[in-house]
Amino acid sequence: MNTEIFFEIHQGLPREGPGNFESTQRAYSSLTDLPEQPLILDLGCGPGMQTFHLLELSNGQIIAVDNHQPFLEQLQEEAVKKGVQNRIQIVNADMSALEFERNSFDLIWAEGSAYSIGFENALRCWKPLLKDKGYLAVTEISWMNSNPPEELKQFWAEEYPQMRDIQSNFTIIERAGYRPVGYFVLPESAWWEDYYTPLEQKLIGLSQKYQDDAEKLPVIELHQLEIDLYRQYSAYYGYVFYLLQV
Ligand SMILES: C[S@@+](CC[C@H](N)C(=O)[O-])C[C@H]1O[C@@H](n2cnc3c(N)ncnc32)[C@H](O)[C@@H]1O
Incomplete structure (x- = not known):
């Protein structure tokens, strides 16, 4: 894929994947054994909407990690605006090769990012970083129906062939040595409000700007197809x- 247009499409969006405050809150409130001031590692934080939500929900400190510097700059700017930079440390690193000490974190948070390094691989890489009884809260796109229409099946077979159903993800979770505490499906509003709606707005302008560009236009159209599906x-x-929980 043409990465230049990929980042032009994604730059400046409020978030980079489905999610919203209610879902982050619902997930956070299921983690009942957290200390009063948890140390949280937010992996694949992107522009950091969930980072700020976590700051609001916890009394903790957050280390926010991503490997795309412009997203981290967006996060940094917002942290200064909100006056919370003393509670966030921003780190540019590859989340599949983190150099934090073992047993460091009360909670690892990963909204819409684990898939980038493979769900199972992510679970395995991150576990040693958690303290005893530490938590991992992770979102992953998952099949909810075993008989999807052909065009949908084909799209995701191209875009994310490792996508599994919920039961298969739980098999991986248990194999990787975690204890499930709960799960829920994000509401459709979490896809639209801060992700697909602003993304789709942006695609309209970009498809005009690049209407004669044989390399960039297909990338824009692929994003539109994902939304339409x-x-x-x-x-x-x-x-x-x-x-x-570990
Ligand atoms: C779909 S976005 C989700 C961003 C954010 N959590 C959200 O929900 O808005 C995935 C993020 O993971 C980051 N990412 C992908 N691969 C990575 C890697 N190997 N190391 C660190 N960050 C990575 C991307 O730059 C992107 O910001």
Whole structure:
């Protein structure tokens, strides 16, 4: 994929994947054994909407990690605006090769990012960083119906062939040594409000700007197709919050 247009599409959006305050709050409130001031590692934080929500929900400190510097700059700017920079440390690093000490974190948070390094791989890489009884809260796109329409199946077979159903993800979770604490499917509003709606707005302008560009236009159209498929087939798949403890 042409990465230049990929980042032009994604730059400046409020978030980079499905999620919203209510879902982050619901997930956070299921983690009942957290200390009063948890140390939280927010992986694949992107521009950091969930980072700020977590600051609001906890009394903790957050280390926010991403490997795309412009997202981290967006997060940094917002942290200064909100006056919370003393509670966030921003780190540019590869979340599959983190150099934090073992047993460091009360909670690892990963909204819409684990898939980038493979769900199972992510679970395995991150576990040593958690303290005893520490939590992992992770969202992952998951099938909710075993018989999706052909065009949907084909799209995701191309875009994310490792996408599994909820039961198969729980098999991986248990194999990786976590204890499930709960799970829920994110509401459709969490896809639209801060993600697909602003993204779709942006695609309209970009498809005009690049209407004669044979490399960039297909990338824009692929994003539009993803949105159109969700609009039509949201009953078949969703983002699932998996809440886990070691
Ligand atoms: C779909 S976005 C989700 C961002 C944010 N959590 C949200 O929900 O808005 C995935 C994020 O993971 C980051 N990412 C992908 N691969 C990464 C890696 N190997 N190391 C660190 N960050 C990575 C991307 O830059 C992107 O910001």
